[in-house]
Amino acid sequence: MWQKIIFFLNSFKKNIPGLILTSLVAYISVSISYLFLIGSVAIAIIIGIIINNFPLFKLKIFKDGITFAEKNILSLSIVLMGASLDLNRLSFISIFDISFIVVLIFISMVLCFLIGKIFDISTDMSLMLGIGNGICGSSAIAGVSKITGFKRDEVGISIAIINIVGALSIFVLPYILINLFSDFNSEQNGFVIGSTIQAVGQVTAAGYILEDIVGEHATLIKMIRILMLAPFLFLLSLALARKNKTNLKIKSIFYVPNFIVGFIALSILVTMGVLPDYITEIFKYFSKIFLIIAMAGIGLSISFQSIKSFGLKPLFVCLISFSIQVMISILITNYNF
Numbered sequence: 001m002w003q004k005i006i007f008f009l010n011s012f013k014k015n016i017p018g019l020i021l022t023s024l025v026a027y028i029s030v031s032i033s034y035l036f037l038i039g040s041v042a043i044a045i046i047i048g049i050i051i052n053n054f055p056l057f058k059l060k061i062f063k064d065g066i067t068f069a070e071k072n073i074l075s076l077s078i079v080l081m082g083a084s085l086d087l088n089r090l091s092f093i094s095i096f097d098i099s100f101i102v103v104l105i106f107i108s109m110v111l112c113f114l115i116g117k118i119f120d121i122s123t124d125m126s127l128m129l130g131i132g133n134g135i136c137g138s139s140a141i142a143g144v145s146k147i148t149g150f151k152r153d154e155v156g157i158s159i160a161i162i163n164i165v166g167a168l169s170i171f172v173l174p175y176i177l178i179n180l181f182s183d184f185n186s187e188q189n190g191f192v193i194g195s196t197i198q199a200v201g202q203v204t205a206a207g208y209i210l211e212d213i214v215g216e217h218a219t220l221i222k223m224i225r226i227l228m229l230a231p232f233l234f235l236l237s238l239a240l241a242r243k244n245k246t247n248l249k250i251k252s253i254f255y256v257p258n259f260i261v262g263f264i265a266l267s268i269l270v271t272m273g274v275l276p277d278y279i280t281e282i283f284k285y286f287s288k289i290f291l292i293i294a295m296a297g298i299g300l301s302i303s304f305q306s307i308k309s310f311g312l313k314p315l316f317v318c319l320i321s322f323s324i325q326v327m328i329s330i331l332i333t334n335y336n337f
Helices: 002-035 039-052 060-084 087-092 095-119 123-148 152-180 186-196 200-210 212-227 229-244 258-272 277-301 305-310 313-336
Strands: none
Touching: 002 039, 002 060, 002 277, 039 152, 039 200, 039 277, 060 200, 060 258, 060 277, 095 123, 095 186, 095 212, 095 313, 123 152, 123 200, 123 212, 123 229, 123 313, 152 186, 152 200, 152 277, 152 313, 186 200, 186 212, 186 313, 200 212, 200 277
């Protein structure tokens, strides 16, 4: 047993420098957030991007910890976020909401495919960008890559582009909603944000820039999109198996992110009243803290060098597709809420 503990500690040591850096960025972000309107979550991303793209910084020593923050700390943040959501609120999610999300996912993939043809990028990259835009960003692309065996560099650049567009949307979409659609209520704002922005952390960040209730509703809508990943991967694997007449990896077919399971489980516990109020409040507090640390990790992972190697075409495809998605979501929201 002690050998396992020692092995774990030795393996974890490589994450410490990066976690210190992301925690420091998070601390600075919280400390100066009162000076800005965008909040500590968005500030952490901006500081991270500045550091990562500053020529004098060498971030190799921080790489493992940054990746750990971006993935594991973010997952933990989302799990703890379940303490903020009473599952009784699911009664507010209508069949229309679910149907529209399914349609929007399909639209996203078709848009990226068609626009990708115009800009002459590969079909594989178009599909990854469409899936990343439509479902859940990096997680969706990673899940699909397990089944399809897409080229490693195309997977990497697709994830980088999705993160960049998602980071931009954290600032741009709330600004659009505040200034051009000020008559939208919290539920409408939450639906637009939750049905369009790529990653869970980015959805939450954009929502909380407006209001806490917007962030919570947007996250709930986003959870529905993520839960669509499993059936999508199942259908994709069947289609590829029929095309190639081969047996694909079954474990990849039913891929559902662990943090979704944890999020739902904690939400159930809170809904049932199993957890004391002070424990629930602690979970809520650390959920926000971990979110800021994770957003610092995302910022520190965004580099424009990899995008330059592929040119700007994939970025334009993603931006145009995402912009059309947002317009469709706003249009439908305006006429159906």
